[in-house]
Amino acid sequence: MSPARSALLPVALVPVVVLLGVLAMGVVLPVAAPFGLRPALILAELALCAPAVLALALWRVAPGAGLGLRPLAARELALAAFSGAALWLASLGLMEIQAWLRPPPPGFIELFQRLHAMLRPKDALDALLSLAAIALAPAVCEELVFRGAALPSLARALGPASGVFASAFLFGFIHVDAVGGALSLYRVPFALSVGVGLGLLRLRKGGLGLAVAAHATLNAITFAAVPFTEPITGNTLPESNPLIGAVMLGVGVGLFALALRGLPRTTADSGTLSS
Numbered sequence: 001m002s003p004a005r006s007a008l009l010p011v012a013l014v015p016v017v018v019l020l021g022v023l024a025m026g027v028v029l030p031v032a033a034p035f036g037l038r039p040a041l042i043l044a045e046l047a048l049c050a051p052a053v054l055a056l057a058l059w060r061v062a063p064g065a066g067l068g069l070r071p072l073a074a075r076e077l078a079l080a081a082f083s084g085a086a087l088w089l090a091s092l093g094l095m096e097i098q099a100w101l102r103p104p105p106p107g108f109i110e111l112f113q114r115l116h117a118m119l120r121p122k123d124a125l126d127a128l129l130s131l132a133a134i135a136l137a138p139a140v141c142e143e144l145v146f147r148g149a150a151l152p153s154l155a156r157a158l159g160p161a162s163g164v165f166a167s168a169f170l171f172g173f174i175h176v177d178a179v180g181g182a183l184s185l186y187r188v189p190f191a192l193s194v195g196v197g198l199g200l201l202r203l204r205k206g207g208l209g210l211a212v213a214a215h216a217t218l219n220a221i222t223f224a225a226v227p228f229t230e231p232i233t234g235n236t237l238p239e240s241n242p243l244i245g246a247v248m249l250g251v252g253v254g255l256f257a258l259a260l261r262g263l264p265r266t267t268a269d270s271g272t273l274s275s
Helices: 011-035 037-058 063-067 074-101 108-119 124-158 160-173 188-205 209-228 242-262 270-274
Strands: 177-179 182-184
Touching (some): 011 037, 011 124, 011 160, 037 108, 063 124, 074 209, 074 242, 108 124, 108 177, 124 188, 124 209
């Protein structure tokens, strides 16, 4: 007999669906690689969210209540895009400070330079496919897992603040990179900070749409900015400036806070997120 319709996924299943999703990504990515990088990245994101979607379906989590899958007004979409841009600026400042404190591991820069070179569009269709692989698919799939399935359950079990940090920690887990035969945690602080911001958007509005739109905006800006950055030879970054990094971080956080205050708080999901 199937369980009664629920507003949340059981909290014990949260780390399970995340781990299964990461393992599924690891299996799908090399298998799908012969079809091209863009399709492989999209299929890997779908694999990441598949266990969470299956668990939500098995526990009959109502999309409207548990996930808050509702359309957004134009003002909300604009504030979501603004939030994504603010998070991009803040995370760039954080990475500038991080690079000053500790340079990236050998091979890290080359890895992402090669990735972006392979995704560089040759025409309009290529650009759309690249944005789908870099911005749209990660935004939808990752938000469904971390701010959709995970955050409400964690917030109920741990409290809203701890739930946001716990979901951000899990989000950071998928940003561990394999570089030069070793695992690198270099992107984890960036992912944690972004995860906290996206979690706050989810709690503020009670729905998933704002976090998805902000996440897609952040990734799209990152991809669009690559052609305007100087090519890096070897693994040597330009000299980092912690003062500039701190200013970017502070301005980004301030702009994000303004956007968050501009969003009306929605209480429709308060029972699912904080009870």
